[in-house]
Amino acid sequence: MSIRKACGYFALSYSVMYYKKRINSQDDLIREELRSLAENEQTWGFWLMRHRLKNMGFWWNHKRIYRIYKSMKLNLRSKRKKRLPARVKEPLLRPIYPNVTWSMDFMHNTLECGKSVRSLNIIDDFNREILQVSIDTSLPSARVISRLEELIEWRGKPEKIRVDNGPEFIAEKLKNWCAFHKIELLFIQPGKPTQNSLIERFNRTFRTEFLDVYLFENLVQMRNYAEIWMWKYNNERPHSALQYLTPRDFLLKYGKISLTNPADFPTFQQSFSTTPTEILTKNSTFECY
Numbered sequence: 001m002s003i004r005k006a007c008g009y010f011a012l013s014y015s016v017m018y019y020k021k022r023i024n025s026q027d028d029l030i031r032e033e034l035r036s037l038a039e040n041e042q043t044w045g046f047w048l049m050r051h052r053l054k055n056m057g058f059w060w061n062h063k064r065i066y067r068i069y070k071s072m073k074l075n076l077r078s079k080r081k082k083r084l085p086a087r088v089k090e091p092l093l094r095p096i097y098p099n100v101t102w103s104m105d106f107m108h109n110t111l112e113c114g115k116s117v118r119s120l121n122i123i124d125d126f127n128r129e130i131l132q133v134s135i136d137t138s139l140p141s142a143r144v145i146s147r148l149e150e151l152i153e154w155r156g157k158p159e160k161i162r163v164d165n166g167p168e169f170i171a172e173k174l175k176n177w178c179a180f181h182k183i184e185l186l187f188i189q190p191g192k193p194t195q196n197s198l199i200e201r202f203n204r205t206f207r208t209e210f211l212d213v214y215l216f217e218n219l220v221q222m223r224n225y226a227e228i229w230m231w232k233y234n235n236e237r238p239h240s241a242l243q244y245l246t247p248r249d250f251l252l253k254y255g256k257i258s259l260t261n262p263a264d265f266p267t268f269q270q271s272f273s274t275t276p277t278e279i280l281t282k283n284s285t286f287e288c289y
Contacts, residue, residue: 030068038074098255101125102158103199109211125198129247133226141171162186
């Protein structure tokens with residue numbers, strides 16, 4: 001059977017049988033130029049190299065250059081691990097009075113629509129009282145500082161704040177703000193969340209009793225429920241580490257806070273009502289409008 005007839009059976013063009021790939025020596029030249037640029041300029045990407053070749057007088061098509069660029073695997077960017085200052089392991093000691101050490105950390109969750117949200121949780125290590133739960137789609141270091149300023153305005157200034165090595169906490173803005181207010185910023189060692197176990201334990205409770213229980217439609221609803229849950233956590237939920245007292249009762253018993261004058265020391269609960277009686281007898285019905 002002839003070649004022409006065989007091509008007819010398989011519906012192939014007759015010229016395909018005699019096609020030979022033309023060897024283009026320009027590809028080798030492109031490889032050589034790209035290799036030279038990659039060795040001399042290690043931080044350059046494809047477009048910088050392409051325009052550099054164009055300025056050198058090589059008018060090759062950018063798609064052709066990119067094909068060779070990828071075949072040489074020059075598009076694989078090396079991930080450089082961010083170097084952190086040496087972190088010294090600090091003993092996790094319970095403060096003997098309020099506003100000595102605060103702990104804060106971030107948590108993630110999603111709304112009913114699938115939108116991601118974050119929460120900034122801040123507690124007082126003395127009585128495990130939750131001071132603030134800030135919920136938003138984005139909480140950069142500037143927002144963290146803003147929340148801390150709001151908290152300090154009514155609660156007072158802590159001596160220390162314990163955090164992990166998240167990007168919001170190692171930012172220069174937060175470092176400078178703490179230095180200006182003479183607050184010591186305590187960093188735990190990377191990969192050692194147990195060194196910040198007080199806030200991690202609270203995060204577990206917040207996850208199991210709040211985030212995993214309710215499905216929120218929007219941020220406003222989630223924030224309103226969070227405030228009510230905070231009141232319930234601080235006033236009604238017994239804490240095993242506090243001799244099964246609530247954070248509020250532990251503060252009144254061991255924090256030198258008198259029941260007759262609870263305004264001696266500002267707490268989160270006082271933002272809900274104006275009289276001490278209402279603070280101590282508030283109905284904890286979980287309703288939100």
